[in-house]
Amino acid sequence: MIKLHDLTFEPYISANELQEIVAQLAYQIYQDYKDKCPVFVGVLNGSFLFLSDLVKQYPGDCEVQFVRFTSYEGTSSSGEVKTVLDFSNVENRDLIIVEDIVDTGNTLSFMTERLNQLNQKSYGIASLFLKPDAYNKDIEIDYVGMVIPNNFIVGYGLDYNELGRNLPEIYQLKQQHND
Ligand code: IMP
Ligand code: MG
Numbered sequence: 001m002i003k004l005h006d007l008t009f010e011p012y013i014s015a016n017e018l019q020e021i022v023a024q025l026a027y028q029i030y031q032d033y034k035d036k037c038p039v040f041v042g043v044l045n046g047s048f049l050f051l052s053d054l055v056k057q058y059p060g061d062c063e064v065q066f067v068r069f070t071s072y073e074g075t076s077s078s079g080e081v082k083t084v085l086d087f088s089n090v091e092n093r094d095l096i097i098v099e100d101i102v103d104t105g106n107t108l109s110f111m112t113e114r115l116n117q118l119n120q121k122s123y124g125i126a127s128l129f130l131k132p133d134a135y136n137k138d139i140e141i142d143y144v145g146m147v148i149p150n151n152f153i154v155g156y157g158l159d160y161n162e163l164g165r166n167l168p169e170i171y172q173l174k175q176q177h178n179d
Helices: 015-033 048-057 106-115
Strands: 002-004 007-011 039-044 062-075 074-085 094-102 123-132 143-147 168-173
Touching: 015 048, 015 094, 015 123, 015 143, 039 048, 048 062, 048 094, 062 106, 074 106, 094 106, 106 123
Parallel strands: 039 062, 039 094, 094 123, 123 143
Antiparallel strands: 002 007, 007 168, 062 074
16 A cells, blocks of 8 residues: 555556567557657656556567656546647657547547647547546547556556655555545
């Protein structure tokens, strides 16, 4: 069990399981992109460890860049999204958007609206986690590492008010029992 700020979290997904999930995703993406040189676009901050492991497992030529949009405060999404770091030089490139987690999908739909204004050749979307019970958009996510229930998780890049990103495994919020 670990404590971050005021909340207690319990172990959920081990570092070994994460590596297996990421290897599987790298393999799937490679099957689709082996004749191309995709640009992996990591969505900061949450995807930094996932993106780094994903490209280490990716056996072909590829490039890396980052974008950053802010929306999340505390343990529930605020709904409003702002651009902090935009896409750059994506003309005629095959992009793979790399997200840590898709929750409501607000960040994702903001990003796809932005991509509609740019002239990339194509884009695919990879997310390590998806919370289908919270997801309320119909944008297709091409590569999903793991589908999880609507619980708040931290670790492996994901934070609770900036803490927990450095944990090598995933923890979930411990349910409070008031009896
Ligand atoms: P969305 O816009 O609601 O889909 O949420 C997007 C962002 O919120 C994700 O990229 C994460 O950075 C953050 N987020 C969503 N769910 C969680 C969670 O369970 N733990 C930590 N961060 C989360
Ligand atoms: Mg994120």
